[in-house]
Amino acid sequence: MGLPRLSRTWTGALSCTVLVLTVAAACALEGASPGDRPAASGGQLGTVRALPPGAGADLLKRDPKASPQARAVYQFLADLEQGARAGKTPGTVIGQHIEAQNELYNVDYGDYEGIKGVGYYYKKAADITGKLPGFVETDLGPGYGQSSWGVGDPRTYSAGKWPTCSSKWQYTDDEVDLLAAVWLGHPRAQDGTYGTSGTQQNCDGSTTTIPDNGGAPAGIVGMSFHEPYPGSPVKSFDRVLCRNSPAATDPNWFSRVVDATHRTPEYQALVQDLSYVADHLQYLAEHDIPVIFRPYHEMNSTGCGDGFWWSGQKPADYQALWRITYDYLVKTRGLHNLVFAWTPVSWDGAPGVDPWNYYPGDQYVDLVGVDDYSGSPAHPIGTGEVWTKRYYDGLAAYKKPRIMAESFAVPVNSRQPDTLQRTPWTLWTVWGQSLTSGNLHPDAISNSNADVKASYDAPTAITGGAAAYSSSTDWSSLHVR
Structure with a gap:
């Protein structure tokens, strides 16, 4: 079953001129009675605010048709960035990446042996801290060893285009539903996707349960795309790596992939892959869900x-x-719910080099960031440097919101307790299982439960969830018309 369209009431206006949600509380509704405020539970969105004039202006320069929801999310991050540049520490959204394919199919993944269920590491943060992440990113790729793209239950985006009820593809449906659950809140009484029990029966015989996050808007969402090389006969992570692609032996292969003029077979294979991710993003667009989209990261x-x-x-x-x-996504497919993030890997020579020549241009990018796997809280790169500061300062010239897109470590820890004060990234996302099951870098320390809790309890941490969860924000303030 797909997500139903939700009816909304368009009343109320923001009393503040921007959509920044302070760490303590969201902007108040001007002239609104208590009954106008979004419900904390029960699945009703309540009042949807009018978008303040000028909100998301920079996003509109890139995409004049950008959705109000995408503009609201962009403005939220832009205001955090503006505050940081003014010498304040307005807040950092604490995020969590979800490796859905590993949570669902890899019994050795994570902090215990066995199937975790998609969203395990989203909920794990709350198990430790009592708070949920304010941002969740899933990865539509890379697949789990199947011979072609597929989906789980029949959805509008399958429509005869992708095989349904396919082995090892249910995770793509589950992660799309997880993103919807974060933006809209879950469980929702009026949403029949998961029935009254909160569990969905899937056509392959499996079941899916999305973590309860309070029944009301609970955060913002994103998607990355570890795409197996275009034309790969197998969809799996090892086919994402350069050494297993034609690029390893054919120096001209990549140029053929991007040869749109001659529409080479490699280019057509690329477009086929893009149509797969576009179909899932369109499903989210149809339900008015904005997505921070982060393709082709770590290019350096x-x-x-x-x-x-x-x-x-x-x-x-x-x-x-x-x-x-x-x-393809914006002009051909008309997806205006996207906020584009460009994120090189840490550029200290191990593993990356200076990324500046790879920057696509302001007309194609909304957020800039880094995937930082070069150092650790215990051993930051550069003598005397503050952990991650090299990358935070290096991205400043783009004058766009800066994000820590991937890190094995939580930002606040016993070795670096002032990270969010010294480098107030607008967003800090921890990668998958590293939240609790140790980091992969040989120098890195594992995240202790105390460090995870310190990060979520930090004065400037912006966390997620609604109702029973101690969210630092009213995320429904980003639901606008």
Whole structure:
């Protein structure tokens, strides 16, 4: 079953001029009675605010048709960035990446052996701290060893295009539903997707239960795309790596992938892959859910070893890949619910080099960030440097909201307790299982429960959830018309 369209009441206006939600509380409704405020539970969105004039103006420069919801999310992050540049510490959204395919199919993944269920590491934060992440990112790719793209239950985006009830593809449906549950709140009484028990029966015989997050808007959402190389006969993470792609042996292969002029077979395979991610993003757009979309990250990795097939290529060819993706999603498919994030890997030479020549251009990018796997809280890169500061300062020239897109470590910990004060990223996302089951970098320390709790309890931490969860914000303030 798909998500139903929700009826909304359009009343009320924000009393403040921007959509920034303070760490203590959200902006108040001007002239609104208590009954106008969004319900904390029961699945009703309540009042949806009018978008303040000028909100998301920079996003509109990129996409004049950007949805009000996308503009609200962008403005929220832009205001956090503006406050940080003014010498304040307005807040950092604490995020969690979800490796849905591993949670559902890899019994060895995470902090115990066995199937976790999609959203396990979303809920794990609350198990430790009593608070949920304010941002959740899922990864539509890379697949789990199947021979072609597929989906779980029949949805509007399958429509005869992708095989349904396919083995090892239920996770894509589950993660799309998780994003909806974070933006809209779950459980929702009027949403029949999961029935009265909160559990959905899937056509492959499995069941899905999305974590309860309070029944009301509970945060913002994003999607990355670990795309197996175009034309790959198998959809799996190992086919995302450059060393397993044609790029490892054919120096001209990538140029053919981005050859839109001659519509090479490699280019057509790329478009086929983009149509898969576009169909899922469109499903979210149809339900008015804005998505921070983060494609082709870590493009500045060195060599063709552990880098992705799009990494270490000629900067002009990489920029062409980004433009093809942007034009297909926004212009061809009409997806105006997207906020585009460009995130190189840490550029200290291990594992990445300076990324500046890879930047696609302001007309294609809304957020800039870094995937930081170069150091650790115990051993930050650079003598005397504050952990992550090299990357925070390096991205400042773009004058866009800066995000820590991936990190094994939580920001506040016993080794670096003042990270969010010294480098107030607008968003800090922890990668998958590393929240509790240890980091993969040899120098890195594991996140203790105390460090996770310290990060979520930090004075400037912006967390998620509603009702029973101690969210630092009223996320329904981002639901606008």
